[in-house]
Amino acid sequence: MRLAEKELVELYKQNSKHSNYQIIPKALKEILDEGDISQAIARYEQQRFDWLKTQLDFQGKHVLDIGGNTGFFTFESLDEGANKVTYVEGNANHASFVKKGSEILNKNIEVLNKYFDFKSDLEDQKFDIVLLFNVIHHLGDDFGDSSCTMEEAKELMKTSINYFESKTDYLVLQLGFCWKGDRNLLLFENGTKQEMIDFVQDAIKGKWEITQIGIAEEHEGITSYQLANESNLERSDAMGEFRNRPIFILKSLS
Numbered sequence: 001m002r003l004a005e006k007e008l009v010e011l012y013k014q015n016s017k018h019s020n021y022q023i024i025p026k027a028l029k030e031i032l033d034e035g036d037i038s039q040a041i042a043r044y045e046q047q048r049f050d051w052l053k054t055q056l057d058f059q060g061k062h063v064l065d066i067g068g069n070t071g072f073f074t075f076e077s078l079d080e081g082a083n084k085v086t087y088v089e090g091n092a093n094h095a096s097f098v099k100k101g102s103e104i105l106n107k108n109i110e111v112l113n114k115y116f117d118f119k120s121d122l123e124d125q126k127f128d129i130v131l132l133f134n135v136i137h138h139l140g141d142d143f144g145d146s147s148c149t150m151e152e153a154k155e156l157m158k159t160s161i162n163y164f165e166s167k168t169d170y171l172v173l174q175l176g177f178c179w180k181g182d183r184n185l186l187l188f189e190n191g192t193k194q195e196m197i198d199f200v201q202d203a204i205k206g207k208w209e210i211t212q213i214g215i216a217e218e219h220e221g222i223t224s225y226q227l228a229n230e231s232n233l234e235r236s237d238a239m240g241e242f243r244n245r246p247i248f249i250l251k252s253l254s
Contacts, residue, residue, distance in 0.1 A: 011097040025075035045072045051214045051225035058082045061128035066116045067135035071098040084108045090115035115143035118160040130168040141180035158203035165207045166254045173248040214247035
């Protein structure tokens with residue numbers, strides 16, 4: 001293994017709150033021996049992206065990946081034809097991992113090692129697609145005002161979604177049911193998909209339209225994401241909290 005690849009492995013092995021949170025993207029699997037890297041607990045990254053690429057055209061696009069972790073969606077977007085990805089991640093080891101991987105593979109990735117500021121960051125830039133996977137429910141924890149109440153945080157989450165209205169054509173949004181990832185802090189009283197959908201619909205009035213909602217289904221032990229329908233909107237506790245999180249594709253009305 002070359003020195004650069006050894007450095008990549010060491011960066012991936014660094015422990016943190018969100019380490020081993022994403023599986024390794026295919027592009028990096030080709031240069032790393034999976035026996036040398038920690039095994040991530042998959043959060044259906046491949047299934048989510050498989051669905052997403054049936055709904056959006058990545059060819060030639062500039063993608064913004066916020067909270068990009070170890071870069072699964074960043075590298076997969078490029079493999080799907082994106083021209084450039086701007087990757088934003090507050091964890092220094094994760095950001096270094098993606099930067100090193102992009103250098104080894106000569107990928108067009110702009111790495112920004114910071115927690116995204118939903119009030120001012122990249123305010124003059126325009127993107128084709130923004131990926132905002134499972135970030136904003138950590139507002140007041142990983143980023144933002146830690147003293148805010150839950151109701152204040154929910155209003156700030158709405159503001160965060162709408163921050164991108166004039167900055168992108170499409171926003172891909174997924175968020176959790178628990179504020180700060182704490183199961184004792186439910187953002188929605190009954191923890192249902194419909195409550196979350198109602199929250200997003202209320203937040204985006206006049207600014208976005210929901211073009212599609214993806215819902216996880218499980219058949220014979222295999223998970224896939226399908227378009228929302230009457231049968232899959234009901235919460236399934238057996239599938240766990242993560243697979244109950246809808247994926248929203250929002251189209252800007254600007």
